[in-house]
Amino acid sequence: MNDLVRPVLTPPDGQRKVLLHSCCAPCSGEVMEAMLASGIDYTIFFYNPNIHPEREYLLRKDENIRFADKHGVPFVDADYDKDNWFARAKGMEWEPERGIRCTMCFDMRFERTALYAHEHGFPVMTSSLGISRWKNMAQINDCGKRAAAPYDGLSYWEYNWRKGGGAARMIEISKREEFYQQEYCGCVYSLRDTNIHRRNQGRSPVVLGENYYREASENKDG
Numbered sequence: 001m002n003d004l005v006r007p008v009l010t011p012p013d014g015q016r017k018v019l020l021h022s023c024c025a026p027c028s029g030e031v032m033e034a035m036l037a038s039g040i041d042y043t044i045f046f047y048n049p050n051i052h053p054e055r056e057y058l059l060r061k062d063e064n065i066r067f068a069d070k071h072g073v074p075f076v077d078a079d080y081d082k083d084n085w086f087a088r089a090k091g092m093e094w095e096p097e098r099g100i101r102c103t104m105c106f107d108m109r110f111e112r113t114a115l116y117a118h119e120h121g122f123p124v125m126t127s128s129l130g131i132s133r134w135k136n137m138a139q140i141n142d143c144g145k146r147a148a149a150p151y152d153g154l155s156y157w158e159y160n161w162r163k164g165g166g167a168a169r170m171i172e173i174s175k176r177e178e179f180y181q182q183e184y185c186g187c188v189y190s191l192r193d194t195n196i197h198r199r200n201q202g203r204s205p206v207v208l209g210e211n212y213y214r215e216a217s218e219n220k221d222g
């Protein structure tokens, strides 16, 4: 644990056991250390079949496992059922980021998280997804609450992980740990759109596995 100053966190209904859906190490680093600092007993649930290609998926997952191991946090490595993700994304290939394809993507990931929480006795679920400034926090919270709603005794914790300095600590931790720095949100369509944007700016396409947070780097996406 480092010496960063954080608020004391209290999950809904004073619960102490939480299932944390994690999208990647840079986004979950601060969430993880904040929960550890508040003495919350949590498990990471890594379910992100949206990430494409598989090499990028493994880069992000392995980085998250490395950090979980460092803190002794349990890590559930869930399915990479990308065929189901592509089936649900059908017809939404050209939707913009933060649109209906992203709602589907959050819904799918949170539905599986809620099911796991229900089956394994977690009264609270939450996610690292909302800490990224590139995401629509209200959209994510709506999806989280919708996923938890069918299960009695399960709450979605919609804490704003950006506040109280969380957004800045996310970058500090990423640099300290030299996390892999992804250049796009995750799916093949976000990779395509990022490369279109880069080409329009005269930049070269994304190269997987190339960038890692360093002292001089900034957050690109999460």
Ligand code: SF4
Pocket (backbone or CB within 6 Å): 050, 051, 097, 098, 101, 102, 103, 105, 106, 185, 186, 187, 188, 189, 190
């Ligand atoms: S842009 Fe990101 S959130 Fe939206 S569908 Fe693609 S991977 Fe999911």
